[in-house]
Amino acid sequence: MAGVAVSTTINGDSIEYLCQPDETLLDVLRDRLGLTGAKEGCGTGDCGACSIILDDRLVCSCLVLGAEAEGRRVETIEGMAHGDTLHPLQQKFLEHAALQCGICTPGFLIAAKDLLAKNPDPTEEEIRFGLAGNLCRCTGYDKIVRAVQDAANVMKGA
Amino acid sequence: MRYIRPLSMEDAVGQLAGSSGTAAILAGGSDLLVRMKGGFIEPDLIVDIKAIDGLGEIRETAEGYSIGAAVSCALMGESAALKREWPGVVEAAKLIGSKQVQGRCTIVGNLCNASPAADSVPALVAAGARALIAGPGGKRTVAVEAVPTGPGKTSLAKGEIIEAILLDRRAPRSGDAYLRFIPRTEMDIAVVSAGVNLTLDEAGVVKAARVALGAVAATVLLVEEAAEALIGRKLDEAALERLAKVCSGACRPIDDKRGTVEFRRKVAGVLARRAATTAYARAGGK
Numbered sequence: 190m191a192g193v194a195v196s197t198t199i200n201g202d203s204i205e206y207l208c209q210p211d212e213t214l215l216d217v218l219r220d221r222l223g224l225t226g227a228k229e230g231c232g233t234g235d236c237g238a239c240s241i242i243l244d245d246r247l248v249c250s251c252l253v254l255g256a257e258a259e260g261r262r263v264e265t266i267e268g269m270a271h272g273d274t275l276h277p278l279q280q281k282f283l284e285h286a287a288l289q290c291g292i293c294t295p296g297f298l299i300a301a302k303d304l305l306a307k308n309p310d311p312t313e314e315e316i317r318f319g320l321a322g323n324l325c326r327c328t329g330y331d332k333i334v335r336a337v338q339d340a341a342n343v344m345k346g347a
Numbered sequence: 348m349r350y351i352r353p354l355s356m357e358d359a360v361g362q363l364a365g366s367s368g369t370a371a372i373l374a375g376g377s378d379l380l381v382r383m384k385g386g387f388i389e390p391d392l393i394v395d396i397k398a399i400d401g402l403g404e405i406r407e408t409a410e411g412y413s414i415g416a417a418v419s420c421a422l423m424g425e426s427a428a429l430k431r432e433w434p435g436v437v438e439a440a441k442l443i444g445s446k447q448v449q450g451r452c453t454i455v456g457n458l459c460n461a462s463p464a465a466d467s468v469p470a471l472v473a474a475g476a477r478a479l480i481a482g483p484g485g486k487r488t489v490a491v492e493a494v495p496t497g498p499g500k501t502s503l504a505k506g507e508i509i510e511a512i513l514l515d516r517r518a519p520r521s522g523d524a525y526l527r528f529i530p531r532t533e534m535d536i537a538v539v540s541a542g543v544n545l546t547l548d549e550a551g552v553v554k555a556a557r558v559a560l561g562a563v564a565a566t567v568l569l570v571e572e573a574a575e576a577l578i579g580r581k582l583d584e585a586a587l588e589r590l591a592k593v594c595s596g597a598c599r600p601i602d603d604k605r606g607t608v609e610f611r612r613k614v615a616g617v618l619a620r621r622a623a624t625t626a627y628a629r630a631g632g633k
Contacts (some may be wrong), residue, residue, distance in 0.1 A: 193350055210350035210393060211383060233381045234448055246421060246450035252380045253451070254373070256350045257395060300446065321533045322445020 197258040199224070200268025214273035215239045217255035218265060226295045230324070237323030240296040241265050247303040249322075255313065265297035277347070278340040280301055287295035287336035289327035297323045301337045309345055313338065352395040353456060356402075356481045356510060359394055359460070364483045364506025366392045372508060373397075374417050375451035377444060378460045384455045396508065405429060412494045413479070414587040415508055416455040417463050420467075421446075423454070433514055434629060435523030435622075439470035442527065445534055455509045464562040468495070470525040472559035472569050473542035476514050482507035496567035497565045518555075520547040524622040527561070529613050530605075537562045538606040541594065541618035543626045545577065551632045558619060563598035570597045573582025573619060582627045590623055591616030 194206040199222070204257040208217050215232075216243075230236035232251045239250040242264035269276045278301050281287070290292045298319060304311060304319040311319060316337050317330070325333060353359040363370050365543060366561075368391030371379055382388045396402055402417040412429060420440040430437045443452050443466050454467040458478065468491065476491045479574050483506040491512070496502050503509070527540035540561035548554045558573035576589040601612035 191349070191452050201544065210348045213380065234377055237445065237447055242445055243450070248450045249447040252376050252383075252396075252448070254350065254376065254380070254393070256352075257373075257376075257397070259352070273474055280581065303446070317532065319446060320407045 191318045193256040195256060195259045197261055197263060206255070210254070210256055212255045213251050214241070214243075214253040214255045214258055214263070215250035217258070218250060218263075221255075224267050225263055227293060228292050230292065230296075235324070236293070236296075237300060238293050238296040240299040240323065242299060242303055247300055247322075250333045255330060264299070266299055269298060276302070278305070278337065279295070281336040281340040281343065282333070285332050285336035285339065287328060287332040288325075293323060293325045293327075297325065297333055301340070303335075305341055305344060309339075310341060348389070348391060348393065349373050350395065351597045352391045352398045354398055354400070356508065358602075359396055359399060359508055360481055360506050362392070363394055363519050365584070368392065370394065372459070374453045374456050375419060375448075376457060378447050379454040380422055384609060388448070391482045394508075410513070412514040414454065414512045416453060416511060416515070418453060419450055420452050420454065421449040429514075432525060433474060434515050435525045435544065435626065436467070436470045436474050436514065439467045439525035439542065442466045442525075454512055458494050458512075459492060459501055459503070459509060461487040461497070461501050461566075462536075463495075463498055463565055463567065464540070465495075466489070466525070466527060466537055466540065466561070466568070466611050468567045469542035469559040469561040470523065471512065471542075472567050473525070473544040473557045474514055474523055475544065475557055476512050478509045479511045479513055481510045486510070488513065492559075492567060492569050495566045518546050520549070520630050520632075521545065522626040522631070524625035524629065526617060526622045526625075528606075536605070537602075539563055539614040541612045541615060541619060543619060543622040543629050545623070545626045545632075546626070547630045547632050553580055553586075553627075555584065558594065558617050558623070559617070560594060560598065562631055563600040563615050566622065568597055568599075570594055573597065576626045577623065582632060587620045587623065591620045 228238040228239035371390035373395045387582040404417040406413045523544040527537035529535035546555040549575035556574040557575040580586040
């Protein structure tokens with residue numbers, strides 16, 4: 190198979206890569222670019238562990254081809270903190286212990302970031318529905334919901 | 348395998364028509380990539396249609412709305428005009444998958460995947476939506492219900508691409524609604540579903556009706572007898588009873604792990620009733 194040359198923007202940086210036509214963006218991020226924050230849980234768009242933001246839309250990177258990123262803007266978990274300063278969501282996930290094994294966490298953080306960008310003051314129900322595309326088998330979700338509520342409060346005050 | 352991203356519909360149609368081997372059209376990819384991952388399809392050619400001019404837009408036309416084949420369901424949910432005129436179509440589209448899937452999936456993909464349980468299809472059929480198809484022989488328009496011919500099969504010929512879904516502008520006092528049954532609160536495949544679209548006269552009598560059922564046959568069913576049960580009447584108890592009975596009777600469901608034949612028949616009637624009640628209220632009926 191001939192490789193596809195792709196020029197894209199990832200976390201604000203211009204990036205070029207060569208990928209196979211059937212290679213997912215998730216595999217490109219992890220295996221070619223060393224951005225291993227996005228995780229492969231199911232590989233079929235059910236678990237949300239590979240969530241990224243593509244041109245302001247929350248998507249599963251396992252359901253996007255690497256070739257499709259041409260000319261677009263990709264945001265991953267690696268771009269969430271500013272240097273050593275964590276994003277309020279990251280800080281609140283730590284404070285609320287909203288994770289155990291951590292596999293789902295990057296996906297939850299990205300999905301929560303997208304949720305708060307579109308709805309800065311969500312109700313608990315809106316948070317639960319908004320994060321329904323992300324599965325966590327450890328926390329029972331309560332701590333995640335509380336962390337997102339707390340982060341929303343902090344971000345509103347900022 | 349080759350991946351191409353044509354800039355014009357003519358080019359896309361030409362590439363598809365001229366391809367040998369398996370060709371797949373890529374819009375949202377939420378079905379295609381899963382099928383590729385599972386080894387159910389190994390396309391020799393993937394035609395990404397998202398760079399084709401206008402395909403990512405919802406356009407208001409003199410006749411109504413044209414929803415491009417690359418319009419994500421998330422984008423449909425952000426269109427205030429579409430939600431106002433076709434709330435049932437939008438609520439059906441918004442039921443497909445998670446937020447993440449919503450950002451990618453399209454109603455044209457949902458239609459062409461040809462699942463009998465596709466959420467947006469009963470709503471589109473009830474709405475009288477049409478598919479604008481581009482192909483090697485030019486363009487044609489067909490009723491949405493003529494596209495799927497069975498599970499995973501469509502009536503599209505080689506080289507044909509659905510360019511857009513067309514919805515009419517609404518007559519006054521019209522409303523539509525879509526409901527499905529799933530055993531969870533979100534993100535599941537319909538066990539049974541119903542779409543109802545009504546237009547009322549000034550006295551609140553149903554003037555026009557379309558009723559469609561999903562997941563109860565090999566394709567989505569347009570139940571004309573169910574529409575007849577409503578036309579010429581207000582939505583009284585007798586009309587709703589008749590609607591439910593006709594819908595239950597029209598089902599030709601299968602038994603599977605998600606629901607029995609008996610259950611699907613009963614729930615089809617219940618959902619049609621409830622969807623009709625919502626559509627009636629949306630049309631301003633009391």
